[in-house]
Amino acid sequence: MxxxxxxxxxxxxxTSSAVPTDDRGLxxxxxxxxxxxxxxxCGEGTQRQLIRAKESLMKIDKVIITHLHGDHFFGLMPxxxxxxxxxxxxxxxxxxxxxxxxxLAEIEDKTGSKPQFKVLFKEIDASxxxxxxxxxxxxxxxxxxxxxxxxxxxxxxxRPGRFDPVKADELGVPLVLRSVLQRxxxxxxxxxRIVKPQDVMGPPRKGAVLVYSSDTRxxxxxxxxxxxxDALIHEATYLDELKDRAIATGHSTALEAxxxxxxxxxxxxxxxxxxxxxRGEDLARFEEEAxxxxxxxxxxxxxxxxxxx
Numbered sequence: 001m002x003x004x005x006x007x008x009x010x011x012x013x014x015t016s017s018a019v020p021t022d023d024r025g026l027x028x029x030x031x032x033x034x035x036x037x038x039x040x041x042c043g044e045g046t047q048r049q050l051i052r053a054k055e056s057l058m059k060i061d062k063v064i065i066t067h068l069h070g071d072h073f074f075g076l077m078p079x080x081x082x083x084x085x086x087x088x089x090x091x092x093x094x095x096x097x098x099x100x101x102x103x104l105a106e107i108e109d110k111t112g113s114k115p116q117f118k119v120l121f122k123e124i125d126a127s128x129x130x131x132x133x134x135x136x137x138x139x140x141x142x143x144x145x146x147x148x149x150x151x152x153x154x155x156x157x158x159r160p161g162r163f164d165p166v167k168a169d170e171l172g173v174p175l176v177l178r179s180v181l182q183r184x185x186x187x188x189x190x191x192x193r194i195v196k197p198q199d200v201m202g203p204p205r206k207g208a209v210l211v212y213s214s215d216t217r218x219x220x221x222x223x224x225x226x227x228x229x230d231a232l233i234h235e236a237t238y239l240d241e242l243k244d245r246a247i248a249t250g251h252s253t254a255l256e257a258x259x260x261x262x263x264x265x266x267x268x269x270x271x272x273x274x275x276x277x278x279r280g281e282d283l284a285r286f287e288e289e290a291x292x293x294x295x296x297x298x299x300x301x302x303x304x305x306x307x308x309x
Contacts, residue, residue, distance in 0.1 A: 008033045008156050008208040008309040010231070012272060012301040013049040017237045017251070018071050019276040024303055025049045026071045027273060029233065030060075031210065033156050036134040039063045040152060040212055046075035047082055053304050058088055062132050065096035066214035067149035073100070077107050084115040091118040095130070095137075097148050098123045124150055140225050142216035145250025151214050153225045156207030160184065160197075168200045208309035211266070215273065217247070218256045226264035230309045233301075234260055235273035236286055242275075254286040258293030269294050272301040 009032045014025030026043025037059050050057050057079070065073045076094070083092065101121045108114045126139045138153040163182050173195055177187040186196045211226040213234040226232045237251035246253050254271060261269040271286050283300035290298045
């Protein structure tokens, strides 16, 4: 992953809306921390985007589908089929709306493509957090033209405090025992003294917080979930000149995404889910428009963009 252990790395695999373009795939975002990998949405062609990004398909063991519009999940079954062909040994957990399970079962039945590894399904429950490996995930409903759609708040579990080698030296902790203390266990020194982790470790470090709006109009639920977050990934399907179109289709403009980010007080705003009518050279306009409302850093995501939190 690079960077400090525990850093959350976000890689955008697809940043288009509904229709892919020559330089943008359909929605999919990879989130990684300390060897744990989570895929947010899985549009058509996601597995090819993973290959192009030189990311391991086999390491994906958790997938979240935010809603059942095709551009957000039509890549899931082909990916499962590929994992089956490659003989994935570990389980794959798919978290999504209730109706996703029968859709996957019907595809398996009608195409004879039952996976040769274990695929588990959990229905989204917005009433309580869900623990997914190194992540604590909270779902919240958003406003997507009345269609069942969820935003996602992802919190990395708190990381251990920093190890203080000077203090360890003062206490006489041998090098071979220091990793034990860093893992949270007390040790007994050759002289019989007991050293506890808190004797040589600083206070726990807060894990990064990432919020993904999914497809939505500006929503209080997004603002509430994103309060103080390290990054908000917010859809910006249109520029504000097409606000009427955004309202009609349950989407947001770049300006509106900026307003949400400003209200939430997030540390960074990342725009994605751009209409296919816009080309790569147009994305600077999205950043400029969002910056009229939001005073922090604004990034219009491109496919394969990497952000470390």
